[in-house]
Amino acid sequence: MNPVELACVVLPLTALLYGMLGMRVRQERRWWGRFVTRRIAALVVDPYHAAAGRRPLGDDVQAAAARLLLDGLVTVTRRGNLALTAAGSDPGAGAGHPVPDALLAALRRRTAPASLGNVHARDAELRAAREEFHTACRNRLRSRLPAKPGRAGRPAAWAVWATLAVIVGTALALVGTDPHGPAEGAAATATWFAVPVQIGCLVRYGRLRDDARREALLSEGRSRNAPHPALAELAARDPETADRLRVSRGRTRRRRNRGRPRRSGASAGS
Known part of the structure; x- marks a missing residue:
């Protein structure tokens, strides 16, 4: 041509x-x-859903750990390891929210203190509970989206x-x-x-045609750059503990059997 x-x-x-x-x-x-x-x-968006994936300011997992720290259910060491308190070890104790409660249950399944990043990376039940919670939140937000312009609400x-x-x-x-x-x-x-x-x-x-982008903007709302309330409260009340929690969120490697679930045979032999 x-x-x-x-x-x-x-x-x-x-x-x-x-x-x-x-x-x-x-x-x-x-x-x-x-x-x-x-x-x-x-729109009222659950703060833990709004914080999902917001690593620089603290995501929902870090916010859940902050809530447990504020409630006195866990402590964090200088190395960034989370450990249950006497109140946190009580099976009847909880934070009253699915995400912190799932993290608390994950810590109860550990045999020793472990970093937050390690628990999040290795506990499948915690990840499943978070995904179930966030899926329910996304479905609620999607139902509130008005019809988009154009045929069938799509470009x-x-x-x-x-x-x-x-x-x-x-x-x-x-x-x-x-x-x-x-x-x-x-x-x-x-x-x-x-x-x-x-x-x-x-x-x-x-x-x-990207609905996920619109749903993310709905999730963030006006508090796009604001930290989770539990993280803000912890930083104001105890900045040193907040710094330890940030270190704990970034640590994913396990050292000296920190929090590794023991096998039944090894427990019996010991």
């Missing part, structure tokens, strides 16, 4: 795709500002497929070109540069 003719087709088509994308982005922002921002202002699927077809068609047409002269060379070069532009357009369309 003649490179000049191909460029005359591909470049306006690429501009049209980006114009359509701009309209969708503008519509998306208006929808988000009009509906979802109001929902965020009135038009045909726009994604049309963009993909343009990318494939442009690439195949470029393979069959044989530019001669500066005019055809410049046209072929411009057409080649249009391909990554089209790919970027396809990626942006994909982001418009």
Whole structure:
């Protein structure tokens, strides 16, 4: 195909795709500002769900440990090992929330003090309890999302497929070109540069269809940069313990059999 003719087709088509994308982005922002921002202002999100994955400021696991420390159910050593107190060893004691209670149960299954990072990495029951809790929270938030603009509440699927077809068609047409002269060379070069532009357009369309991003923004709400209340309270009441807890969250390796569950045969032999 003649490179000049191909460029005359591909470049306006690429501009049209980006114009359509701009309209969708503008519509998306208006929808988000009009509906979802109001929902965020009135939305009550569980603080442990809002803290999930927020490692720099302390995630939900670290917040759960802070809650247990504040309630006097565990202590943390200078090495960052969590140990049960006499109150924490009582099977009837609890923090009254699924995440701290799951962490407390995990510590009770240990035979020696262990770091928070190690418990989180190696205790499958703790991870399962956290996932169950966060799944329930995500489902509740998803049910509160208003319908998105466009057909079936999603950006038009045909726009994604049309963009993909343009990318494939442009690439195949470029393979069959044989530019001669500066005019055809410049046209072929411009057409080649249009391909990554089209790919970027396809990626942006994909982001418009990303429900997880919207749910994450709903989870964070207005307290996006605020630490969990238990972590803030612990830092204000006992900064040294809060520092130890941060160290404990970062330690995942197990040393000197710290908290390793003993086998029944080894216990009987000892």
